[in-house]
Amino acid sequence: MQNLYRQILLLVLIGFSIHLNAQKDSASQVLSTLDIQTAQLPKATTNDWKPGKSRFLLRGYAHSGLELTDEEFTFVGGSFNPLLIFRQSDRLLFEGELELELEGNELHLGLEYANMSYLLTKSLTFRAGKILIPFGTFIPNLHPAWINKFPTRPLGAGHDGILPGADIGLELRGAAYLGPVKTNYSLYAINGPQLNDGSLEAEEGGLLHYDIVPDNNKNKAVGGRIGFFPMSNSALEIGLSALYGKVGDKDSRYEDVAALLYAVDLSYVRNLPGISSVLDIKAQYSVTDVEEAEFPEPDELGEFHTFDNKSTTWFAQLSLRPAFVENKFIQNLEIAGRYSSLRTPEGAPWEVDQKQWEVGLNYWLDWRTLFKFSYRTISGEAGGHGGGAEEGGDAFFIHWAIGF
Amino acid sequence: MKKIPIVIGLFATITTAAIISSCATTSDMASLKSGAQLWGENCLRCHNAPSPETFSDTEWDVAIMHMRVRANLTEDEAVKIAEFLKTAN
Numbered sequence: 001m002q003n004l005y006r007q008i009l010l011l012v013l014i015g016f017s018i019h020l021n022a023q024k025d026s027a028s029q030v031l032s033t034l035d036i037q038t039a040q041l042p043k044a045t046t047n048d049w050k051p052g053k054s055r056f057l058l059r060g061y062a063h064s065g066l067e068l069t070d071e072e073f074t075f076v077g078g079s080f081n082p083l084l085i086f087r088q089s090d091r092l093l094f095e096g097e098l099e100l101e102l103e104g105n106e107l108h109l110g111l112e113y114a115n116m117s118y119l120l121t122k123s124l125t126f127r128a129g130k131i132l133i134p135f136g137t138f139i140p141n142l143h144p145a146w147i148n149k150f151p152t153r154p155l156g157a158g159h160d161g162i163l164p165g166a167d168i169g170l171e172l173r174g175a176a177y178l179g180p181v182k183t184n185y186s187l188y189a190i191n192g193p194q195l196n197d198g199s200l201e202a203e204e205g206g207l208l209h210y211d212i213v214p215d216n217n218k219n220k221a222v223g224g225r226i227g228f229f230p231m232s233n234s235a236l237e238i239g240l241s242a243l244y245g246k247v248g249d250k251d252s253r254y255e256d257v258a259a260l261l262y263a264v265d266l267s268y269v270r271n272l273p274g275i276s277s278v279l280d281i282k283a284q285y286s287v288t289d290v291e292e293a294e295f296p297e298p299d300e301l302g303e304f305h306t307f308d309n310k311s312t313t314w315f316a317q318l319s320l321r322p323a324f325v326e327n328k329f330i331q332n333l334e335i336a337g338r339y340s341s342l343r344t345p346e347g348a349p350w351e352v353d354q355k356q357w358e359v360g361l362n363y364w365l366d367w368r369t370l371f372k373f374s375y376r377t378i379s380g381e382a383g384g385h386g387g388g389a390e391e392g393g394d395a396f397f398i399h400w401a402i403g404f
Numbered sequence: 405m406k407k408i409p410i411v412i413g414l415f416a417t418i419t420t421a422a423i424i425s426s427c428a429t430t431s432d433m434a435s436l437k438s439g440a441q442l443w444g445e446n447c448l449r450c451h452n453a454p455s456p457e458t459f460s461d462t463e464w465d466v467a468i469m470h471m472r473v474r475a476n477l478t479e480d481e482a483v484k485i486a487e488f489l490k491t492a493n
Contacts (some may be wrong), residue, residue, distance in 0.1 A: 051462040057470070087466045093473060119472075122479035140474075147451045175476040177434070184476035227476070234445045269449050278448065367452035403451075 057085040060097065063145035065372075065399030069391075077102040078145070078399070081112060091119040113166050123176040131171055133164045133210075134186040134225045135241045136284045137265040138315070146368045146403035149319050150358045152376050154284075154340035155390060156313030162288050162344065163313065164210045164243060164261065167191055169220070182229040192221025192245035193261075197254055198295040203349040205295030206309050208247060208259060208288060217255065221245025239265040247290065259290040276324035285314040298349050307347035315340035321364075334362040334370075354380035354390065368403030434480045439488025442481050450475065456492035464489045 064078030079101040086094040095117070099110035115129030132140045138157045142148055156162045169190030176183060194216045198205020223243030230236055243261040248254025263286035272279050290309035297303035317338035322330055337359045344352040360374030377394045434442060447453035459467060464486055472482040 051465075055462055055466045057463060057466040085466055085470050087469050093469050095470060095473075117473045119479075125473050127473070141450045173473070173476060175478045175481075177478070186476075234449065237449070267449060364452070367454050367458070 053089055055087045057087075059083045059085065059404055061144050061146050061368075061401065061403040063151075063399055063401035065151055065397055067151075068396040070393055078401075081144070093117045093119075121174075124172060124174040127171040127173060128169075130166055130168045131188070131190075132166050133190065133223070133243070134171070134173065134188065135164045135223065135243055135261065136225075136263040136286055137239060137267060137282060138284055139163055139165050142282065144403065145399075145401035146370065148401075149317060149334070149336040149362060149372070150338060150360050150374050150376070151372050151397040151399035151401075152356075152358055152374070152395075154313070154315035154317075154338060155342035155354055155356045155378075156286075156311075156340070157315075158390070161313075162208065162311050162342070163286060164193065166211050167221075168213070180232055182234060184227040185224070186226075187222075187224040189220045189222050190245075191215040192219065192243075193247050193259060195247040195249070195254055195257055195259070195290065195293075197249065197252065198298075202296040202298035205298075206290065206293070206307065206345070206348055207350055208290060217246060217248065217250040219246040221247075223261075233270075235268060235270045237265075237267045239263075239267075241265070241286075248293075254293055257291045257293045259288065261286065261288045263287070271324070272320075273324075275322065277320050277322045278324075280319045280321075281317070283314070283316040285312070287312050305347070307345045309345050309348070311342075311344040313340070313342045319362075332364045334364065336360045336362060336374075352380070352382045354378055354382055354392070356390065370401055372397065372399045372401065374399070434478060434484070437484070439484035439486075440492075443485045443488050446475065446477065446481065446485070447471075456489045459489070459493065461490045461493070464493070 060081045060083035062078065062080040064076060066075050067073075079099055081097055081099050083095065083097040085096075088094065093116065094114075096114040097112035099108075099112050101108045101110070111130060113130045113132050115127050115131050117125050117127045119125050134140050138154060143153065143157070145151075153161075159165075167190035169188055171186060171188035173186035173188075174184065176185075191213075192215075193208040193210050194212050196204045196207040196209060221243055222245065223241065225239055225241040227237050227239040230238070241261075241263040243259075245259065246256065247259045248257040263284060265284040266282065268279075268281040270279055271277070288311045292306055292309060294304040294306045297305045315338055317336065319334055319336035321334035325331055338357070340356045340358075342352050342354050342356075344350055356376060356378045358374055358376045360372055362373070363371045365371075374397045375394070376397070378390050378392045380392070382390070382392065437445075443453065454467075468482055468486040468489070471477060472479075477485070
């Protein structure tokens with residue numbers, strides 16, 4: 001109660017002083033009086049200020065940049081992703097991230113994820129809602145613009161790529177020590193990927209789509225990831241992921257078609273005292289294996305064709321930042337290189353066999369804000385659309401990204 | 405595609421997870437390390453490690469709980485890292 005009176009009194013005082021100063025008709029004086037009053041405000045309140053159990057953070061990230069290709073030289077709007085985190089109690093957390101992007105003149109609004117976590121035990125957490133699927137490492141851990149070392153993504157990890165992104169479901173996850181070895185694990189059930197049967201666009205028959213509501217069948221896809229840290233300083237992590245489920249529409253000829261996805265990922269981060277630098281290596285290899293089925297032949301009405309519906313994609317990246325040298329400018333520089341490859345089924349209308357190189361020089365303004373200067377080149381074949389194929393050729397980018 | 409290896413694979417994953425959570429000791433290695441050391445080893449694995457002065461104590465409470473879930477930290481690790489960040493900010 002006393003608190004309330006004090007605050008009301010302060011507000012009245014501020015209001016009164018604004019009134020008095022306004023009468024003097026001196027703008028600068030109004031400001032300086034306000035400054036003094038507001039400077040006193042936190043002092044008076046923080047002494048008695050107790051944080052409640054329920055807490056909230058508004059964070060997220062944004063990026064945009066300049067892109068130069070054979071055909072274009074243009075500023076791109078990038079995106080703005082607000083992230084809202086609510087800590088409801090010591091055990092209950094909610095995270096929700098939106099994605100705001102300009103497409104043409106329209107604002108595209110996406111829901112990256114929205115889920116609640118309940119800490120069950122010291123080493124087990126239950127999550128429910130829309131989650132980033134813990135498959136491999138790029139999508140769940142590395143894709144935010146301020147974390148990704150490049151303005152571009154590895155092949156296959158784009159928005160319409162062959163790697164799973166987000167989905168709705170339930171998850172158990174956590175970490176524990178197995179003797180000296182740290183492990184982390186996740187088991188989940190989600191609606192699962194959906195098979196494109198080619199009925200609307202024969203060119204996409206056989207492709208898997210992720211993150212689609214509503215679900216197309218009663219079957220739930222189940223998956224998991226297990227990570228090991230063989231070194232006691234956690235520098236190296238090796239992860240194994242798998243995801244399995246039926247992907248065809250209910251009551252269709254594809255009802256029993258199932259897909260198995262699996263991946264191996266690696267992360268190795270350590271200081272190299274000899275060259276006063278931090279070395280960061282990340283890699284991921286993944287396979288998408290869909291049971292064989294017949295899909296409409298493009299351009300030939302009534303005809304069907306089939307192919308071995310197996311795709312593979314992998315990337316390896318390395319970056320080096322001389323974070324511990326004396327020179328402030330050099331400290332903030334980072335060089336990075338990434339190779340990625342995407343191979344989708346031979347004989348599919350969306351057949352892709354592409355390789356991508358990205359090399360970059362980054363300048364960090366702080367731990368989550370950077371400028372990226374990067375060059376990318378893509379070679380290989382991309383038939384039709386879909387399948388995560390990228391426009392081939394070379395491109396140069398200057399991007400900035402900020403995490404907040 | 406053969407279903408048997410898949411079923412075996414899933415079964416193996418679930419069993420491994422069950423074994424780990426039953427016989428694991430969350431204290432082992434982490435209990436020997438300080439909050440600063442755990443921060444130095446864990447918070448740079450995905451992104452640059454944030455410095456303690458980034459946030460206030462209450463903000464760290466939210467951010468560390470978020471990272472406990474996202475980056476799979478054990479309770480012991482999360483508590484120690486939070487304590488370190490809150491004393492060094």
